Amino acid sequence: EAQVTQNPRYLITVTGKKLTVTCSQNMNHEYMSWYRQDPGLGLRQIYYSMNVEVTDKGDVPEGYKVSRKEKRNFPLILESPSPNQTSLYFCASGIGQDYTFGSGTRLTVV
């Protein structure tokens, strides 16, 4: 089954404690992306990747890092999380009508 898998689904952490949200797709897509969703602000792009070792900033990249060492994986790294990064995060891959979202990760930073 074609899918984008994010882990974890829910995460509560403390300020400053490094964390990684994983994203994996099994569709051999080149394009992958991370978004955060906040009430009234819609889906805002954090980072995206056109292929292995090719990444670029989206609209709200501050406080986040990404890496793309393999085609299937695109982890989102928060080196020093802060409360303003509390949000619902979505990973997505593909292009056009094949653009597929993961189930989301609800992150709370206290």
Add this chain to the structure above:
Amino acid sequence: QQPVQSPQAVILREGEDAVINCSSSKALYSVHWYRQKHGEAPIFLMILLKGGEQKGHDKISASFNEKKQQSSLYLTASQLSYSGTYFCGYELISNFGNEKLTFGTGTRLTIIP
């Protein structure tokens, strides 16, 4: 920069029609429309390419005016299942010369019986 959607929210009675608009200040490659149910991932509805085309899917259709850089989503004879938040996504030219997909702020649609 995010596309701007309007209205932000709308409440309809079952059977009524709705129009959701989306505009961008940047040159577009294509427009995507998605629907998201509360707590779930957005689901693809349709994609419109340059050329002013109009597409339909059951009683949901959309148009794309590339000159005005605007797209509109039309929901006809709305059903309860249409409730959710609708997002437009614009494909723009990225730093790599390829497309990147940027989403609008969303329109929350509530259908009541």
